Amino acid sequence: MEIDVLAxxxxxxxxxxxxxxxxxxxxCDITEKSYQYYExxxxxxxxxxxxxxxxxxxVSLDYLVGRxxxxC
Structure with missing residues (x-):
């Protein structure tokens, strides 16, 4: 996964x-801090x-990770 694209x-x-x-x-049932870290x-x-x-x-997973x- 390309983390730059994901963020x-x-x-x-x-x-x-x-x-x-x-x-x-x-x-998404995660902490705000976790989501901040993803971005x-x-x-x-x-x-x-x-x-x-x-x-x-x-959106699709492929879109989020840059594939x-x-x-969609």
Whole structure:
């Protein structure tokens, strides 16, 4: 996984929807600090968390990790 792409796309998806990191973390059942670390490239999320985030944003896992530029 390209962590730079993941961080960029997480931030982009969140901003497109006008959400805070706190709002995303609540839905995904993770701490706000964990989500911040994903956007700051300090940590890589587990697959189960990535799936929850992708579902929340309505995008594919491939999009989040940079394997495609198509969101769905």
């Amino acid at each position: 960029k796309r997480l931030r982009q998806c969140r901003r497109e929807r006008g959400l805070t990191q706190s709002e995303v973390s609540i839905f 700051l490239k300090r940590r890589e999320p587990k697959l189960s968390i990535l799936v929850r985030i992708a579902d929340f944003y309505g 495609t530029d198509q969101k």
